[in-house]
Amino acid sequence: MEFINVALPKGRLGEKVYAMFEKSGYGCPSIKENNRKLIFENAEAGVRYFWVKPSDVAIYVERGAADIGVAGKDILLEYSPDVYELLDLKIGKCRMAVAAKKDFRDNTSETLRVATKFSNIAQKFYNEKCRDIDIIHLNGSIEIAPILGLSDVIVDIVETGKTLYENDLEPIETIVPISARLIANKSSFKFKGEKISEIAASLGKLVRENND
Ligand code: PRP
Numbered sequence: 001m002e003f004i005n006v007a008l009p010k011g012r013l014g015e016k017v018y019a020m021f022e023k024s025g026y027g028c029p030s031i032k033e034n035n036r037k038l039i040f041e042n043a044e045a046g047v048r049y050f051w052v053k054p055s056d057v058a059i060y061v062e063r064g065a066a067d068i069g070v071a072g073k074d075i076l077l078e079y080s081p082d083v084y085e086l087l088d089l090k091i092g093k094c095r096m097a098v099a100a101k102k103d104f105r106d107n108t109s110e111t112l113r114v115a116t117k118f119s120n121i122a123q124k125f126y127n128e129k130c131r132d133i134d135i136i137h138l139n140g141s142i143e144i145a146p147i148l149g150l151s152d153v154i155v156d157i158v159e160t161g162k163t164l165y166e167n168d169l170e171p172i173e174t175i176v177p178i179s180a181r182l183i184a185n186k187s188s189f190k191f192k193g194e195k196i197s198e199i200a201a202s203l204g205k206l207v208r209e210n211n212d
Contacts, residue, residue, distance in 0.1 A: 004047050004195050007061055007069030009054035013092045013180060017070045018049070020089065022070065024202035046195065058083060058183065067188035068196055074157060075112045077119045083183040086200045090207050092180040094159040096121055098173045100147050115145030116155040125155070125175050143167040 006021070008014045017029060028042040028049055038063045041048035052060055052069075058081040060066040070089065071081075074096055083113050096118065106112065108131070115136040116122045143163055146152040157178065158164060158171055182203060184196055 001146060002046065002167050002192065002195070003043075003201065004068060004192060006047055006049050007052050007057045007066035007068045008049055009057050009070055009072075009180075010051040011054060013054065013072075013205075014051060014070075015197065016091050016179060020091070020206055021049075021179040021199075021205055024199070024206050025057060026199060030073045041150065061183050061185050064187060067192055068182060068184045068199065070180050071183055072073075073176070073181055074118060074121070074144075075152065075188065076096070076181060076183070077176065080120075081183075084145065084189055085181050086184055086196075087204055087207065089180040089182060089203065090211055092178070094157050094178050096155065096175040096178055097158045097171045098153050098155055098165050099146075099158065099169045099171045100126040100153040100154060102170050105173070106144070106152075113151040114153055114155055115142050115151035117142060118155055121175065143169055183205070 004075060009015055026045050026047045030039045030049060031040040031049060037050065038051045043182060052065060054072065055075055057069040057071040058075050061069040061083050062081040067127050069139050072092060073170055076085065097118045113136060114133050115138050117138060119135045122135060136145065138145060142154045142156045146169060147155055147167060153172065155175065161171065164170060182200060
């Protein structure tokens, strides 16, 4: 039997995503064994799951190592992988936002220094405003940048706002709402389209039930 290979984002979001697959009829009991294995399969349901780093899901899917996967809209916007976006799972909800120190006042006659992990999203956002910026690409703990004077603002993910609050920063502007998306490899969608559509439809039904 042909398997559908599914890349799941390792971590808290991934647990929720897997629970949705399980509820939709694509469970894989061995996944609950909580060892350090990264690949699990259920031959009966014809699915094989891999746990990968959340920011890598789109790469696995784009290159066909996985037929489908679940990635945050932030990753899809930042890296524009050549994949189909099939469904908004409406979990992992947060927003991409600009934030700064509470006393920040924008001086538009100067280049704005923007610290972020999401350089492309930030660049596009400010290009549309015709605002001159200098991107400082960081890999984490972005909130520290304005505190230490490395940047004027940050562009980062805000979920509860707690991280900003605890670091004396405040959100200034929302760039885009974010949530988890089901994505598919383009050639898999052609050759295993029936099974992929069946999975997407079952998940879609669950999303509607959960959000009614
Ligand atoms: C994100 C983001 C913030 C935090 C926001 O980090 O970079 O630091 O979540 O959440 P809050 O508004 O609920 O405080 P994440 O946990 O995704 O890990 P990262 O540091 O690897 O980006």
